Amino acid sequence: MRYEFAPMEGITGYVYRNAHHQFYKGIDRYFTPFITPNQTRKFTSREMNDVLPEHNQGIVIIPQILTNKAEDFLWASEKLRDLGYEEVNLNLGCPSGTVVTKKRGSGFLAFPVALNAFLEEVCDGIDRLGMKISVKTRVGKDSPEEWEELLEIYSRYPLSELIVHPRIQTDFYRNHPNLDAYEMAVEKTQSNPIPLTYNGDLFSVQDFEKLIERFPNTESVMMGRGLLTNPALAEQIAGMQEDHGGREAESIGNRQSDPRSLESLEKENGEKFKCDEKKRLREFHDALLAGYGEAIPGDRNVLFKMKELWFYFGQAFENDEKALKQIRKAVKMDVYRDAVAKIFSECELKNPPRFQ
Structure with missing residues (x-):
């Protein structure tokens, strides 16, 4: 494929x-x-x-x-x-x-x-x-x-x-x-x-x-x-997320010897997966912000580009409307960065994120 x-x-x-x-x-x-x-x-x-x-x-x-x-x-x-x-x-x-x-x-x-x-x-x-x-x-x-x-x-x-x-x-x-x-x-x-x-x-x-x-x-x-x-x-x-897939397979394979239930193991893996993905998404976002900062003159133009991306990024999080509103209203880079930090620290990533 x-x-x-x-x-x-x-x-x-x-x-x-x-x-x-x-x-x-x-x-x-x-x-x-x-x-x-x-x-x-x-x-x-x-x-x-x-x-x-x-x-x-x-x-x-x-x-x-x-x-x-x-x-x-x-x-x-x-x-x-x-x-x-x-x-x-x-x-x-x-x-x-x-x-x-x-x-x-x-x-x-x-x-x-x-x-x-x-x-x-x-x-x-x-x-x-x-x-x-x-x-x-x-x-x-x-x-x-x-x-x-x-x-x-x-x-x-x-x-x-x-x-x-x-x-x-x-x-x-x-x-x-x-x-x-x-x-x-x-x-x-x-x-x-x-x-x-x-x-x-x-x-x-x-x-x-x-x-x-x-x-x-x-x-x-x-x-x-x-x-x-x-x-x-x-x-x-x-099926390229080898780490998550490997952990899940190991949990299921060892379910008879592990005192925790299969349901709790899968929940644990899911939470770890969401945490890993949120961290990677934040790193991806920060690389984009830095890249646009080098390629585009002026914070205002960079913010316009990033806000366009948040139309899609925003659909990846649960209960993020308040933080997204702050992102949309931001006209200064420090305000934007604070709003982004808030959404990553306070909002859960959907598992998996999906465009609506």
Whole structure:
């Protein structure tokens, strides 16, 4: 199984990716927030900083590109190749209104003829560059009825990966993922073997198990909001938390000789697990705060970035509303630090944390 971290605009830049990789295991590939090439033929400083090899040491990065112009996509791909990248990803999933009105992201899905022409030119150019292209897509702009035609278009091209978020653009992130639409992709790729990745509402181990129960041949998943709330989610799915698993197995194996009950042993292990995870989450938070302090000028801008992350971190704790309110209101760094210390010292971590 391959685990991928979804690109989240404004959040999962290189500071976040490096800190996550330092403290958590399990992610095989990180996708960058989208690059938007234009006629200036120049990356913004933010875009360049995000893809510089020296800012992404030791982790596998797939740059994502957002455009509906083949020449712009190929220009950006060539520049990324010159930086050492061998694969790029096309964003056909972003549901933002400002993106969609420009016929980009999931807005491009409403124009299948233009999309087909785009992919034909881009795939030819990518091949000449010696690179690979993957696609992250929704299943339609306004209706899932669009999905069959879109799948037919994708099947014509040598995509390295098709990442399917089974919602339409107008869903944004409401409603449940359309698993029937995803099943159509699974069936289509059996005869035309495009590597398929599932993306959408994987917020817990149980969510993953339900997906695998219906699609047992799944080989790759991408997670976003679930990982932002519970950075250890990929570890938990992959069964990589060896220390916790080992303690639990030992407790069960020795239950006959240990005078304590199995219930009390499991409770003890659970409390130790929560304590360990809270400590790691605090270290992760502090690394992010330090990283943003180095990368972003001014405490106000750093606080804005951290408050954005607390939309997700905050869902990991029990009874944290008062402390979260203090975080949201903080305009000075010392006030923010005090509020963070309060939430870590006084609020229990959910076991496991889960995005709601």
